[in-house]
Amino acid sequence: MRLDDVLLFVRAAELGSLSAAARLLDLSPAVASAALKRLEAQLGARLLARSTRNLRLTADGEGFLGHARAALASLEEGQRLLAQGQDQVSGVLQLSAPSDFGRNVLLPWLDELQREHPQLSVRLLLGDRNADLFRQAADVAVRYGAPEDSSLVALPICSDNRRVLCASPAYLARHGEPREVAHLAQHNCLLYQLGSRVHDHWCFGQGSSEVGLTVRGDRFCDDADVVRRWALAGQGIAYKSWLDVAMDIQEGRLKLLLGHLPGEPAPFNLMCTHRAQLGKPVQLLRNMLRVRCQALLEQRARAV
Structure with missing residues (x-):
């Protein structure tokens, strides 16, 4: 049984018109009529008594309408719950960050991230030495400068930082x-x-x-x-x-x-060993860092 056929039947019953239901669902009258006939054939029952001017539910149609509405409502609720689950971020974000940036800039940002996503846990490692992502318990690292290890994947966060x-x-x-x-x-x-x-x-x-x-x-x-x-x-x-x-x-x-002089480049990157590690928590972190760091960078021009 096709769900779009069931939806057409429900809308036609609610609107009292097959042509109005067809317009609502962006169907031609011929396609709508064929869909209703297909549903009635599958059920072995006449659902709607219709003429050129009138449309009404048959006794079988009245009995089936409640079940059809319940089925569609159940599917809508399932879609809503699925979308809600996809929006939720859970798991452990294992991150290595420089000491100064990590303590004084990143910490409050991570607090906000966890308030927005209470099922997310954070494991934060701070230190200025380049993290060995193949050995340390960190999935990703944020670091200044280009990676010394060419096998690492480097994703730009703030390329123009100095x-x-x-x-x-x-x-x-x-x-x-x-x-x-x-x-x-x-x-x-x-x-x-x-x-x-x-x-x-x-x-x-x-x-x-x-x-x-x-x-x-x-x-x-x-x-x-x-x-x-x-x-x-x-x-x-x-x-x-x-x-x-x-x-x-x-x-x-x-x-x-000496704000008129550009200082040494200090590009800021997110690094990982493989793109497969760029799961939802890491993508969320990267997007947050790009937006927040860009906002800080825009303050630089105003500070001169």
């Missing part, structure tokens, strides 16, 4: 504000260290206009969040990813320095 110079108003009140790159030699620069490499050569501009300077400072750390905390405490000037410090600059805790 580093920026920043310092607290308290530090600048004591030591003054650098007006050009060379002035950084006179300041305490807060240095980030990844493994054995200290990031002490800061570059600005691009192409033939690029300017670089080897800086010095009295503080080094392999945790980018600590470098940010030192900057907030007024201990020196930091060279940070814009995504890490956008909210601090917007709210006045840090001040953007």
